[in-house]
Amino acid sequence: MRVLICPDKFAGTLTAPAAAQALSEGWHEIAPGDETVLRPLADGGPGFVDVLATVIDGRRVPVSTVDPLGRPVDGEVLVSGGTAYVESAQACGLHLLTEAERDPNRTTSYGLGLLIAAAAEAGAREVIVGLGGSATNDGGAGMLAALGAGPVDVSGYALPYGGGPLITADKLAGTPQLRPISLIAATDVDNPLTGLHGASNVFGPQKGASREDVLRLDAALEHFAGVLEKAFDLEGLATAPGGGAAGGLGAALIALGGRVVSGVALITEAIGLDAELDRADLVITGEGSFDHQSLRGKVAAGVANGARDRGLPCVVVAGRVETGYREAAAQGVTETHSLVDHFGSTEKALAEPRQGLREIAARLAGQWSR
Incomplete structure (x- = not known):
């Protein structure tokens, strides 16, 4: 049998x-x-790289990165030919925090930016980012900061990490410092960035957000979407399908020119x-x-x-x-x-x-x- x-x-x-x-x-x-x-299977969340490594002939490149609270943590990038696979949960994962540490007002996606930069430096022309299982709700602001394009206030000062401070964002500090690459967001979440079905309302509570936090975070992401739209000359970022994946990392990747694909479909095709x-x-x-x-x-x-x-x-x-x-x-x-x-x-x-x-x-x- x-x-x-x-x-x-x-x-x-x-x-x-x-x-x-x-x-x-x-x-x-x-x-x-x-x-x-x-x-073995995965969507875009934890285990994304491990599962792909069982069927893809590639090399696993160790990367020193940081967790959602900025503490050192080990990550890796799977590189096969001109394609690199990155797992956001290695740096942004909810599993990296204790229950008492969960607070999407201050957790950051900075570590993912370090992973993506490492993938580009490893020679990848295409970077596929698995999204899921995150502890963050910062709309990818931390990731952008790691790439040299973090949000700043009207005085030009860098904002603290987390989703809460984004309500005071005025613009980005600059353009992302990243080698030319094609970005793909792999996720099976089609939620938009904001609104009733957005990142804050649907996923915020499991990341430690109270009802008051959810309302505050949703307003902050809506404001930050406007900042990103202005910076990258876009429209409709707040309502784009998949933009709410991993606390808004989907929206930031879309802003960087990325496209959203099904994580499960990508895995099932690969295996x-x-x-x-x-x-x-x-x-x-x-x-x-x-x-x-x-x-x-x-x-x-x-x-x-x-x-x-x-x-x-x-x-x-x-x-x-x-x-x-x-x-x-x-x-x-x-x-x-x-x-x-x-x-x-x-x-x-x-x-x-x-x-x-x-x-x-x-x-x-x-x-x-x-």
Whole structure:
């Protein structure tokens, strides 16, 4: 039997490659003669570079950068030919902060600017930036500052880091100091920069913003959009689809001449997922939380849709499952299994995810293997 194993990361516990390996090991405990094909997945968020590195023949260039609070952190750029892949979460990720440190009024995307500059210096002519899982809401102001074009006030003084101070932005300090490159923003978030469905309203609360903060940040981003439009001779930046990705990093990349593409589509094409689905007998996918958001464009739903279109059974294994059977089945999901149900507690699911995935996969092999 040919089993295609293509999970996303289990946020906070396992990377996508580690989750895929655990599922494969568990399957082979019961059905050692079966073939398991591992194709870990990601969208534009954490794990973007790790997943691409499993299928792209390139070199991983270490980069010293900073986290959302300006503290030193290690990052890397994946370079293949004239293309470089950058993961914004390595510098801007929510996972880099404790819950008490989350404050989008002061978190910065400066570290991403250092990663992009390093990609350009490594000789890339095209830089693909994975966006997702950010702790920032600064509209890319920090990223621009790292490139020599940070916002300044009417007196010409550089603004403090974070989304809050952008309300006082008057102009940019200069033009971005960056070698000629083509920029691509990889994300599956189509939210605009501002408004009811914008970066602040939709994603601000999970980054530590109160209701008052959300209103203040949204106003600040709307004002900053005007500054960017004037600096780059643009219109409609505040409402551009994908502009709200990663706290507004999408908008800043658009302002720099970048275009927005689907992160999941980019990954699935790179790993040849369609061809693997054509050859599979069973598909196993999964992620940390399989919930209502999963069915609206996230990795697991995309895999299940592809399996459904081919008449393949698709099993979802997740940290926890919060979708109903009918709505999951409509997307092509044959059955779901969760680590929380398997262990009987959230605490143990978080403490022993690798063992849990192995045990669930072994049970699935007993059920599905010929």
